[in-house]
Amino acid sequence: MSAVREGLxxxxxxxxxxxxxxxxxxxxxxxxxxxxxxxxxxxxxxxxAGQSVSAEVIKFKVVSDTAVDVHLEVRKEASVTGVCTLISQDEGHGEVGRADFTFAENAKRVDRVVTLKTTGRATMIELVGCRPAGSAG
Incomplete structure (x- = not known):
């Protein structure tokens, strides 16, 4: 007979x-x-909450060896002045232009063509970022 052990x-x-x-x-x-x-x-x-100013490069056109026209669409609060930084690069990926553009229009969406001056022929444009005016960038 085997003993069956019961639990506690x-x-x-x-x-x-x-x-x-x-x-x-x-x-x-x-x-x-x-x-x-x-x-x-x-x-x-x-x-x-920190993205109070944003933008998008719609298109760009190289107009000369020293300038590029960039079509930007900026979205921001109507009362905010926005600053967007653009850079341009040449064929060898060297930076040939950099500038900040200010958008003070009292509108939530600003569509504008800006001219970026360059030191050589640009082949690429990059939107580095946007921020409210007066903030560190």
């Missing part, structure tokens, strides 16, 4: 070590998950 009576001796460890891991995981969601939300909000 349910609830008589408290929780087992495994149950305590499982509960502790669930609590730690929940706290870390909430913290991670908070950090991701904060970073996302900071990124979106």
């Amino acid at each position: 009576p349910e609830g008589r001796y408290g929780r087992s070590a495994d149950e305590r460890a499982d509960r502790r891991l669930k609590i730690i995981g929940s706290v870390l998950g909430v913290a991670l969601l908070g950090v991701v939300g904060w970073i996302g909000w900071d990124y979106v």
